[in-house]
Amino acid sequence: MRRALQAITSNLAASTGQLYRRRLPSVPRTDTLPERLLIHRYFFFSAERSPPITISTINPKVLSCDSAVHGEIVTRAKRLQQILLTKPSDLPFSEVIFCNVDDPQSLGQQPITFFREVLALCDHPELLDKGEVHGLFSLDSITRAKSIMKSIPGRTVGGYSDSKGIRSLRAAIAEGIGIRDGFSGNMEDIFLTDGASSGVHMMMRLMITSDRDGILCPIPHDPLYSASIALQGGALVPYYLNESTGWSLDVNELRLRLEAAFAAGIHVRALVVSNPGNPTGQVLADQNQREIIEFCRDEHLLLLADEVYQENIYTNKKYFTSFRKIARSMGYGEDDFNLVSFHSVSKGYYGECGMRGGYMEVTGLDSRVKQQLYKMASVNLCSNVTGQILMSLVMNPPRVGDGSYAHFTEERDNILSSLDQGSKMCVDAFKKMKGVTCNEVEGGLYLFPSIKLPNAALTAARSNGMEADTFYCRKLLDTTGIVTLPGSGFGQVPGTWHFRMTILPSQQKMAEILSRIADFHMKFMNEYRN
Structure with missing residues (x-):
């Protein structure tokens, strides 16, 4: 049997040019089970293995992909949040405030009632057939949910769509x-x-x-x-x-x-x-x-x-x-x-x-x-x-004449008014800080202030292996618990430094946030002044 195996593998090597070492070839048929097992075993142990999945063997395109939104600062913020749960006395603040992303409801914004009512009825359409639903939901949302569910095959949101x-x-x-x-x-x-x-x-x-x-x-x-x-x-x-x-x-x-x-x-x-x-x-x-x-x-x-x-x-x-x-x-x-x-x-x-x-x-x-x-x-x-x-x-939100229109517009306008006031509060506060300039926020959910950092801060950042604005945001986080993102994660003119911050927190919360940032900024600039 051993001679038969040697003859088979020798012929395979000669005919395939060692191809069987790079990929599994078609194993030749033999008449007996022991011979087939022996041949399979030979190829199993002689074939070159693919490298294990490690950081050096994954797709290099993934390594080149970076996102400031989930980068170093956010990772550290989540770690500090865990410390607050176990050893709150170890940190100089009582909460981590995520001002890094435009996630309105995580920062306290309430959902629009009409939207949520329609979604609730669509998620559980059996409610549409119950009389008491009229006491819990607006007539507009009931009518809209019925119309939507009637047009969905199977009358369920749990199925595939086109x-x-x-x-x-x-x-x-x-x-x-x-x-x-x-x-x-x-x-x-x-x-x-x-x-x-x-x-x-x-x-x-x-x-x-x-x-x-x-x-x-x-x-x-x-x-x-x-x-x-x-x-x-x-x-x-x-x-x-x-x-x-x-x-x-x-x-x-x-x-x-x-x-x-x-x-x-x-x-x-x-x-x-x-x-x-x-x-x-x-x-x-x-x-x-x-x-x-x-x-x-x-x-x-x-x-x-x-x-x-x-x-x-x-x-x-x-x-x-x-x-x-x-x-x-x-x-x-x-x-x-x-x-x-x-x-x-x-x-x-x-x-x-x-x-x-x-x-x-x-x-x-x-x-x-x-x-x-x-x-x-x-x-x-x-x-x-x-x-x-x-x-x-x-x-297609509620329109003039719809029963839900008044409540819908009140919720919408209150949210947009709060965002407007928050943006103006931020711009006014940043303009008062030494070395900070900030353009008016015409739209969107972010500010992108520019900061002129002292040379000593630039040197300290380099010694810590960080971009200067990353160093600033890291210090801000460690001191105040406020999460912002460095401008270097979004691109900026070389030699300039920025950070991104959302305008989403409520006006009361925003006043507290801006007070903490102003206090931190003054101490930071004094510590690293030339």
């Missing part, structure tokens, strides 16, 4: 888009997604084919985009917003960065624009949007419009206008301009981050490309149905 989303809900969103823009929407252009982020990831997977494919992305920017580009192995092509003019977007800057990318052999495929901006809080003027659209048309770029903060406007001087509306008003039809717009239930006055609802509206792309997007959506089967329902409610 991969693009439930047809009736896409139709409702298209109707809402038409009301918002004054130009009718098309439900076939709508892909319902698990928040805007999954739509962004889908588009990056579609566009990026190699490390020579680039995406023009603002600096500063939402880390979602740099992370998604890195995961797909593409190139982030930065363009800088002008902080001195309120984080304005200059089309000449776009042209300069595009030409530099081409000279470096990068094929730029798309332009990312955030309106209102994250983390910068600017709102684009209509004329600026027209310039951006013409730039994209001239350069054959797909425009990726991040419009998730469209309800968060805090200035009387500007207002939100969708890129879709601007393009239509310029005379471009659905097939004339390549545009993908993203929206989400996580922001605005609704702040339903955990529901993971969103949509992307895809216009101008070839029908065959849209079919490929549909195929990609089908890989994930569908987005969660509860999020789909909520997205349809956000785009």
Whole structure:
């Protein structure tokens, strides 16, 4: 038997050129069970093993992907939170306050009653058949829930939907888009997604084919985009917003960065624009949007419009206008301009981050490309149905004449008013701090103050292996328990330092937060003054 095995393996080695050492070949058939077992055992022990899964053997694209939102500062904050539960006397503060992310309800914002009532009835539609439901829920929410459930196959939110989303809900969103823009929407252009982020990831997977494919992305920017580009192995092509003019977007800057990318052999495929901006809080003027659209048309770029903060406007001087509306008003039809717009239930006055609802509206792309997007959506089967329902409610809230309208508008306006006041409190407080400048917050949920740090602080940061703004945010956290994020995680002009902070806490809480930051900042600047 041993001779037979040697003959078989010798012949295999000669005929396959040692291929059996790199992958398992077809094991030759033999007449007896012992011989087959012996041959299998030989190949098992002689084949080269794949390396174990370690940090050095995972996909390098994952290693290059970074997100400030869940980085070093947040990790430490969660560790301090655990210390407060076990040894609170070890820390100089009594709570960790997460001002790092725009998660409204985790910071005390209450959900919109109408939305939650409809969702509750859709989650448990048996309630719709009970008489007592009329004493617990508004007539509006009952009527809306009945209409929604009637259009869902199987009358349940627990089943799969079409991969693009439930047809009736896409139709409702298209109707809402038409009301918002004054130009009718098309439900076939709508892909319902698990928040805007999954739509962004889908588009990056579609566009990026190699490390020579680039995406023009603002600096500063939402880390979602740099992370998604890195995961797909593409190139982030930065363009800088002008902080001195309120984080304005200059089309000449776009042209300069595009030409530099081409000279470096990068094929730029798309332009990312955030309106209102994250983390910068600017709102684009209509004329600026027209310039951006013409730039994209001239350069054959797909425009990726991040419009998730469209309800968060805090200035009387500007207002939100969708890129879709601007393009239509310029005379471009659905097939004339390549545009993908993203929206989400996580922001605005609704702040339903955990529901993971969103949509992307895809216009101008070839029908065959849209079919490929549909195929990609089908890989994930569908987005969660509860999020789909909520997205349809956000785009079609109660209107004048509806029974819930008065209560709905009161809740909405109170939330937006609180955010407006919070943003103004923050800007006023930061302007009083030495070495800090902060632009007005026109929209969105963040501030992005600039800090001029003393040379001694820069030296201390280097000695601790940190960026200077990371050092500042770390010190702020360890001293006050307030979580902010360093600007280096979002991109910034070299030599400048920033941090990002949300405007979400209530006015009473915000006053306390700003008082702690002001006290810390004064002591920090004195400690490290030149």
